[in-house]
Amino acid sequence: MTPLRNDSERSRRVAILAAVCLAALALPLAFSGGAVATPAIGRAFATGTAGSPAALNWITNAFMLAFGSLLMAAGTLADRYGRRRVFALGIGGFTLASIALACAPSLLALDLLRAAQGIAAAAALAGGTAALAQEFDGHARTRAFSLLGTTFGLGLAFGPVIAGLLIDRLGWRAVFATGAVAGALALAFGVPRMRESRDPHARGLDWAGTLTFTAALSCFTYGVIEAPGRGWSNALVTGLLGASAVLGCAFVAIETRIARPMLDLSLFRYPRFVGVQLLPVATCFCYIVLLVVLPLRLIGVEGYREIDAGWLMLALSAPMLVVPLAAALLTRWLAPGVVSGIGLAIAAVGLYALGLALRGGAHGLAIERTIGPMLAIGAGAAMPWGLMDGLSVSVVPKERAGMATGIFSTTRVAGEGIALACVSAVLAALTQTRLGAVNHAHADAGALAQAAARLATGDLAQASAWLPGLPAAALRDAYADAFSVLLTGLAALTLICALAVLAFLGRTREHNAQPSATPKRAATIVRERGKA
Known part of the structure; x- marks a missing residue:
């Protein structure tokens, strides 16, 4: 190949990587930005059942549910009909849904559009990551996926700040319009440079x-x-x-x-595959859920402005900008599983320390004590963040990259949705228990449950309306105690995941996919690596 063709091919690959990274920037902006916008949306649609805790929860969960549940199907479609085509349809649909969200007339319409946005996001992520796996090999693939993870972290890091600025200056609708801009750029500049690829052995959708x-x-x-x-x-x-x-x-x-199933369950027989799936589960519970519940607490319960809460959240998410690349460098000397396990252990310590710092409320000196723990959580979660995607494509042949990324991304995104729902429910239950202990007016269980549910979604005013006999300070204290207990539980869960990752992946050094064209060869590769 001539130097000119080499330069042209390199430029084309850079453009493809840039397009997928732009999509990876838009997706977390939709997630973390939507979380910061939830209190403002609740105030805008505060009539009837529109502002109920369940309705507000669907602002985030409708997106995550559609996103996570359809990723495997999107990976299958990408394998059969083409990674470029599925990516283009996904990012185009995401852009249109984002524009429609900025014009949503009601909370019900907004929730439905968030589900549509999640469907499009599934197609964009599955098609884009599978396309990267086809364009890059070996260490170049590792670097590409590390950059993808860093870009995703960039969206998570600045999502709260951008959302806060937009809400403060233009209102919550501008938050969704921002995602449309990123999607349009990816569609215009990246898709035309992609070449089509597909799995010649792919079958129909399951x-x-x-x-x-x-x-x-x-x-x-x-x-x-x-x-x-x-x-x-x-x-x-x-x-x-x-x-x-x-x-x-x-x-x-x-x-x-x-x-030919959508999810090859036989892969779960191998410890290495299980270890890879534990990584997104752990980061969901130690990091992702905090991107939602912390802004709700700071804005809705503690009274912070959206922009102030966004700047504070930067302590949690800023490590995502640099740590994934640093973790990739560490794999020259340490196995990726060791790096990931150490990172999760650091995050567990940070969660426990954050629970202690927030026990007395988020005002005054306590808020200063949260910066260190939040940095530790963000840095610890960021260590496996840039390694997970590269590890995920190492368990199947190159031709089945759509399936590999579909399975892993489903674990990641579906895990985020499940984790958010579970953490919100546990926080509400813990808060209800604390409210019952301090409630001297003997309110009925229904009122306590409603007040706790309102607090869990950051609605202090409505919680006070359900328990008029309790001052706002008592409600905050009960919520703060429940929040600290929740963080302690998340710390324990994260530490367990860290130990499991070290056990399953600690001795694995090589994590580049080996090409093969047959399912039989894929099973052989997985069997050999499972014994590693």
């Missing part, structure tokens, strides 16, 4: 698996969101959770019986 998986996640998320307000013994809640369990079993049965 409709039965897709429908049962999506329905199972939807029922579970809906049930957990409704539980704080209705009670865990409510017929609707128990019915939804029971349906989720039945649908989950049906999904497993379907995937074990078809010739």
Whole structure:
């Protein structure tokens, strides 16, 4: 190949990487920016049931649920119909949905559009990451995915700040318009330079698996969101959770019986594959959930302005700008699993320290004590962040990159949705317990549950309306105690994940995918690496 052709090919790959990174910038902006905008949206639609805790929770969960539940299907479609085509359709749909969100006339319309935005995001991420896996090999692929992780971290880092500035100057609708700008740039400058690639052995979409998986996640998320307000013994809640369990079993049965499943469950027999899936689960609980619950507390309960909360959140997310690249350099001397496990252990210590710092409330000297723990959490979570995507494509042959990224990204994004729903429900339950202990007016359980649910979504005013006998300071103290207990639990969970990652991935040095063209060869690769 001539030097001129080499330069042209290099420029083309850079343009593709830039397009996928622009998409990776828009997705976290939609996530973290939406979380900061939730209190303002709640104030804008504060009539009737529009501003209920469940309705406000769907601002984030509708996006995450659609995003996570359809990633595997999007990966399959990318393999069959082309990574470039699926990426283009996804980023185009994301841009249109973002524009529509900026004009949403009601909270119901906004929630539905957030679901549509999540569907488009699934196509964009699955198609884009699979395209990168086809364009880059070896260490170049590792660097490309590390840059992708850093870009994703950039969106997470500055999402709260950008959202705060936009809300302060232009209102919450401008938050969604920003995502449309990033999507339009990726569509205009990156897609024309992509070349089409697909899996020649790909088959049709696993409709039965897709429908049962999506329905199972939807029922579970809906049930957990409704539980704080209705009670865990409510017929609707128990019915939804029971349906989720039945649908989950049906999904497993379907995937074990078809010739080419959407999710190859046999991969979970291998410790290395399980270890890779633990990484996004751990970062969900130690990092992602804080991007939602902390702004809700700071803005809704503690009374911070959106812009001030955004600047404070920078302590948590700023390490994502540099640490993933530093972690990639560390893999020259340490196994990626060791680097990841150490990072999760650091995040666990930071979570515990943050729980102690916030125990007395978020005002005054306590807020100064939160900076160090938040930096530790962000740095610890960032260490596996840039390594996870590269590890995820190492367990299948290059031709099945769509499946690999689909499985991993589904674990990451579906895990985020599940983690958010569970953490919000646990926080509401802990708050209700604390409110019951300090409530001397003996309010009924329904009022306590409603007040706790309102506090968990950052609505102090409505919580006070449900418990008029309690001063706002008592509500804040009960919420602060519950928040600290929650952080201690998250610290313990993160530490367990760190130890498991070290056990499963600690001895793995090589994490570049080996090419192969047959499922039989893929199974051989996985079997060999599982014994490593």
